[in-house]
Amino acid sequence: MSSDAVKKRKPKVVRNEAGTPETKRSRAEGDQEVRVYNEEVELEDRDPQQDYMLYKDTCADLAKLMAEIQELKSSGAKVGSVEIEERHRQCSVHFITLKKLNRLAHMRLKKGRDQTHEAKQRVDVLHLQLQNLLYEVMHLQKEISKCLEFKSQHEEIELVSEEEFFQEAPAEISRPHVTRDDNHQLTLARLDWELEQRKRLAEQYKMSLARKEKIQKAIEQKREYLSSLQPGLQNIMQASLPVQEYLSMPFEQMQKQAEVARHLPPPLYVLLVQAAAYGQACDKTLSVNISGDVDEAKALSRRPEDSQEDESDSDAEEEQQNTKRRRATVGVQLEDKRKAMLRRHPLSLCVDLKCKDGSVLHLFFYYLMNLNILTVKTKVSTATDLSGAVSAGELLNSESLLNCLYASDHGKETPNPANRYQFDKVGITTFADYVSDLGHPYVWVQKLGGLQFSSDGAQSELRGSALSASHMEKTMKLLRGRLQARLALHKQFSSLEHSIIPVSSECQHLFPAKVVSGLTRWTMMSYQEFTELGFVQHVLKAGLVCETDLFFMAVVERGTARLLAAVVLNPRYPEVMPLFSLSLHWKGERSGRTEDNLRAMESEVNVFRAELQGPRPGLQLLTNQIQRLCVCLDVYLETESQVCDGSEGPREFPREKMCLRTARGPSRLKPFKYNHPQGFFSHR
Amino acid sequence: MFISLQLLHMSVFSQSFSPCGRFLAAGNNYGEIAVFSLSAALSPDASEASQKPILNFTAHDGPVFSLLSTDTHLLSAGNGEISAWSWAELIKKVRISCSVNDNSLIVGGGDNNIHIMDMETGIFKSVLKGHTDYIHCLCFKEREEEILSGGEDGAVRIWDARTNRPVHCIEVFKYEECARPQFGKWISCLATDSDWMLCGGGPSLSLWHLRSMSPTSVFPLPGCQREAVFYQDLIMSVGEGPHVSHCLHGGTVKAQIPCTPSSLNTLALNLKNSEHRVMTVGGSSHQIDVFTNFSYRAFSLSF
Numbered sequence: 001m002s003s004d005a006v007k008k009r010k011p012k013v014v015r016n017e018a019g020t021p022e023t024k025r026s027r028a029e030g031d032q033e034v035r036v037y038n039e040e041v042e043l044e045d046r047d048p049q050q051d052y053m054l055y056k057d058t059c060a061d062l063a064k065l066m067a068e069i070q071e072l073k074s075s076g077a078k079v080g081s082v083e084i085e086e087r088h089r090q091c092s093v094h095f096i097t098l099k100k101l102n103r104l105a106h107m108r109l110k111k112g113r114d115q116t117h118e119a120k121q122r123v124d125v126l127h128l129q130l131q132n133l134l135y136e137v138m139h140l141q142k143e144i145s146k147c148l149e150f151k152s153q154h155e156e157i158e159l160v161s162e163e164e165f166f167q168e169a170p171a172e173i174s175r176p177h178v179t180r181d182d183n184h185q186l187t188l189a190r191l192d193w194e195l196e197q198r199k200r201l202a203e204q205y206k207m208s209l210a211r212k213e214k215i216q217k218a219i220e221q222k223r224e225y226l227s228s229l230q231p232g233l234q235n236i237m238q239a240s241l242p243v244q245e246y247l248s249m250p251f252e253q254m255q256k257q258a259e260v261a262r263h264l265p266p267p268l269y270v271l272l273v274q275a276a277a278y279g280q281a282c283d284k285t286l287s288v289n290i291s292g293d294v295d296e297a298k299a300l301s302r303r304p305e306d307s308q309e310d311e312s313d314s315d316a317e318e319e320q321q322n323t324k325r326r327r328a329t330v331g332v333q334l335e336d337k338r339k340a341m342l343r344r345h346p347l348s349l350c351v352d353l354k355c356k357d358g359s360v361l362h363l364f365f366y367y368l369m370n371l372n373i374l375t376v377k378t379k380v381s382t383a384t385d386l387s388g389a390v391s392a393g394e395l396l397n398s399e400s401l402l403n404c405l406y407a408s409d410h411g412k413e414t415p416n417p418a419n420r421y422q423f424d425k426v427g428i429t430t431f432a433d434y435v436s437d438l439g440h441p442y443v444w445v446q447k448l449g450g451l452q453f454s455s456d457g458a459q460s461e462l463r464g465s466a467l468s469a470s471h472m473e474k475t476m477k478l479l480r481g482r483l484q485a486r487l488a489l490h491k492q493f494s495s496l497e498h499s500i501i502p503v504s505s506e507c508q509h510l511f512p513a514k515v516v517s518g519l520t521r522w523t524m525m526s527y528q529e530f531t532e533l534g535f536v537q538h539v540l541k542a543g544l545v546c547e548t549d550l551f552f553m554a555v556v557e558r559g560t561a562r563l564l565a566a567v568v569l570n571p572r573y574p575e576v577m578p579l580f581s582l583s584l585h586w587k588g589e590r591s592g593r594t595e596d597n598l599r600a601m602e603s604e605v606n607v608f609r610a611e612l613q614g615p616r617p618g619l620q621l622l623t624n625q626i627q628r629l630c631v632c633l634d635v636y637l638e639t640e641s642q643v644c645d646g647s648e649g650p651r652e653f654p655r656e657k658m659c660l661r662t663a664r665g666p667s668r669l670k671p672f673k674y675n676h677p678q679g680f681f682s683h684r
Numbered sequence: 685m686f687i688s689l690q691l692l693h694m695s696v697f698s699q700s701f702s703p704c705g706r707f708l709a710a711g712n713n714y715g716e717i718a719v720f721s722l723s724a725a726l727s728p729d730a731s732e733a734s735q736k737p738i739l740n741f742t743a744h745d746g747p748v749f750s751l752l753s754t755d756t757h758l759l760s761a762g763n764g765e766i767s768a769w770s771w772a773e774l775i776k777k778v779r780i781s782c783s784v785n786d787n788s789l790i791v792g793g794g795d796n797n798i799h800i801m802d803m804e805t806g807i808f809k810s811v812l813k814g815h816t817d818y819i820h821c822l823c824f825k826e827r828e829e830e831i832l833s834g835g836e837d838g839a840v841r842i843w844d845a846r847t848n849r850p851v852h853c854i855e856v857f858k859y860e861e862c863a864r865p866q867f868g869k870w871i872s873c874l875a876t877d878s879d880w881m882l883c884g885g886g887p888s889l890s891l892w893h894l895r896s897m898s899p900t901s902v903f904p905l906p907g908c909q910r911e912a913v914f915y916q917d918l919i920m921s922v923g924e925g926p927h928v929s930h931c932l933h934g935g936t937v938k939a940q941i942p943c944t945p946s947s948l949n950t951l952a953l954n955l956k957n958s959e960h961r962v963m964t965v966g967g968s969s970h971q972i973d974v975f976t977n978f979s980y981r982a983f984s985l986s987f
Binding site: 544577 | 695713
């Protein structure tokens with residue numbers, strides 16, 4: 001058994017304890033005749049299935065034997081009995097079989113493992129090779145693609161087209177015989193040609209630069225020369241100023257004005273041009289100036305659209321931001337927006353109208369940029385100091401001086417209908433609130449600036465300068481007339497307040513030499529006070545009065561009789577006649593409504609304009625009317641024969657006037673008409 | 685409403701209806717005569733425009749104090765002249781002046797005399813003298829062919845039209861019941877209805893019986909009456925004060941109808957046309973009130 005055990009060792013290391021070294025060597029020499037126990041070879045022959053069955057059988061046998069031994073031992077057999085010994089020997093044999101089988105199994109396992117390992121190794125090697133190859137393939141592919149993508153710098157150069165090249169290049173470069181076939185050669189040739197050309201052009205460029213430098217220097221020299229002339233010219237201009245004034249050809253001034261005028265907004269420019277033209281051509285007393293901040297105007301005109309858009313954008317942004325941050329400033333925001341909307345252009349025009357007596361009407365014209373309207377403010381400067389007439393306070397008030405220059409042109413609302421929408425955005429309800437600050441937007445002002453709005457009644461075809469020119473003369477005449485009328489009224493009022501009716505010598509023929517009734521009071525009334533008077537209701541109902549009129553109260557007295565006259569003076573005096581309404585306090589109260597004769601007196605004073613207006617321009621109208629009123633009162637009182645208490649007593653007013661007849665017609669009117677030079681009174 | 689200064693100071697002094705009764709002519713203090721179409725103004729679809737004159741022209745320099753219609757013509761009296769206008773032409777809105785008629789025209793003038801003119805020839809036939817002051821009003825009694833005239837001197841004179849001689853003279857102011865010395869003695873209105881006569885002016889309006897030549901009733905109207913007419917059994921008069929007075933023969937004032945003008949100068953009744961039977965009054969206003977029912981004002985025509 002031990003020798004078997006020894007031989008079960010690895011076949012390579014066959015140790016043979018009992019054997020001699022010779023046996024070993026002989027085996028090593030491959031001596032085939034000695035029977036070597038090679039279990040491996042045996043392994044190949046044996047079937048593992050069979051070995052397995054053998055194993056099972058052996059185990060079963062062993063189990064059986066053990067059972068038999070057990071049986072025997074338990075049945076009392078001796079230890080060393082033959083059956084037991086037999087069985088022991090059989091068991092041992094079985095054990096040996098089992099051991100062999102175990103060995104075989106191990107050897108099989110090892111063999112399998114070795115084979116697997118070997119195969120694996122082979123596979124690994126192949127795998128590695130594959131990897132290497134793949135890697136190399138990839139590398140090569142990359143290289144190829146890189147090579148394919150390579151752009152040589154020469155492709156970035158713009159070359160002339162082939163035809164041009166062949167046409168222009170000299171033969172030694174183009175070498176058509178070679179290049180026509182070979183693209184590579186062609187490209188090379190083209191590049192050569194390009195290089196040549198570039199060299200040539202670089203040369204030219206250098207030469208041009210040099211030339212430019214030279215010319216630049218020459219220009220500099222000339223400039224310096226010119227600038228040295230500038231002070232000299234200035235001196236000459238200064239020296240010529242007195243000459244200009246002497247010859248009244250103010251070129252300097254006009255040039256300056258023209259310079260500034262370039263920055264005026266269009267309507268003001270139209271006004272300036274037309275007014276200056278009119279002044280030169282027709283009216284030497286008219287002069288036009290520009291005043292205001294020119295730099296601001298320049299700043300405005302530099303970015304007219306941008307600034308407006310920016311303003312509105314930035315306003316919107318600011319508003320958004322502000323409302324997020326502080327809601328309390330919405331009011332301030334609105335105020336700012338209003339101010340922005342009502343902004344005036346920094347430049348304004350000043351037109352001066354001089355009158356013969358030395359008084360001047362100053363008109364200041366402003367342009368409101370966002371609203372696109374013109375406004376005007378006025379100022380009157382007089383040669384003499386006007387004072388003393390209390391009732392005349394309103395006459396030259398700059399707020400109302402130009403009211404109703406044309407009929408119903410009050411200048412309280414903006415004539416541009418588009419402004420309505422703009423006002424709604426910023427919450428302005430009436431423009432009238434701002435008028436005293438910004439000036440009056442009269443319709444004639446717009447027309448003078450060439451602005452025409454569709455709300456005007458008469459749609460004329462004129463625009464711009466034509467419109468301005470067509471209105472200029474008439475408006476200037478009206479303005480001058482208005483100033484003169486107001487100044488005349490001022491003077492008249494101051495003497496009316498002293499109870500003197502100033503009748504000029506040209507109008508003396510309208511009245512008899514002796515007028516007994518006298519004016520005792522002349523005061524101004526407000527519209528409110530006027531409407532409260534009882535005897536004027538018919539005038540109010542007739543729609544002949546509006547709030548812009550001026551109202552006065554005159555009191556004429558003679559003896560116990562007192563005549564109150566309420567006078568409505570239209571701003572357009574003397575084109576529109578003042579309207580008198582009468583109320584007589586004498587033995588009772590009578591008015592034009594209750595008595596026909598007073599009504600006739602009213603008509604005598606109110607209706608006959610042609611007689612009363614006196615010499616042109618008709619500034620005597622009011623005073624003549626008042627004088628006529630006094631005369632009529634005289635006639636009335638003297639021809640009034642009735643004595644209410646029935647008795648015939650001495651008459652208060654003896655008849656002094658010569659009348660043909662004291663009553664005529666069904667209403668028994670008195671003779672109020674005075675005939676000159678005979679000096680008697682008759683009926684109309 | 686805007687009315688001009690002229691309209692504000694206008695007074696209507698006289699009125700006359702056309703022969704057909706469809707038109708009204710009115711004269712004012714500016715010497716203008718306006719012709720209004722009554723049929724248009726009275727029609728159911730009348731508008732403001734139909735209350736305006738269809739024709740308006742200047743007839744005289746001075747006020748037109750008197751208008752009279754004959755069968756074919758409208759006679760207007762101004763300052764010292766009488767013009768005749770053909771109604772046919774006026775209706776067609778054209779005015780020419782001519783005078784053709786076979787009647788006589790009695791004219792009372794400012795020269796204190798009454799002139800009788802032959803309308804066909806235009807020659808004055810005769811003159812009636814007697815008044816000492818100018819003549820305010822005239823009327824004609826057809827039955828007896830008598831002319832009554834009242835004047836500034838306070839006398840009502842009755843003349844015989846055939847013989848042209850004065851028949852009677854009544855000095856109204858001498859009668860105490862009528863006299864009103866605080867106003868004066870002048871007679872400004874006369875109307876006659878066969879036996880009865882109305883006269884008034886300075887003295888109160890009074891009704892006289894012509895046979896007995898005495899006043900039967902005196903009407904207590906406050907102002908001076910300028911025109912009075914008999915209408916059926918009523919007496920209507922206008923004068924100072926903005927109303928038309930309706931009075932009864934007995935002497936009572938039945939009603940006073942208010943009107944637009946503050947005092948009235950003329951009253952006219954359109955009796956020729958039964959369709960347009962209206963009364964119109966005019967005075968110190970540019971408006972002429974039209975009464976379709978005599979008890980109240982219907983509407984106003986305007987110059």
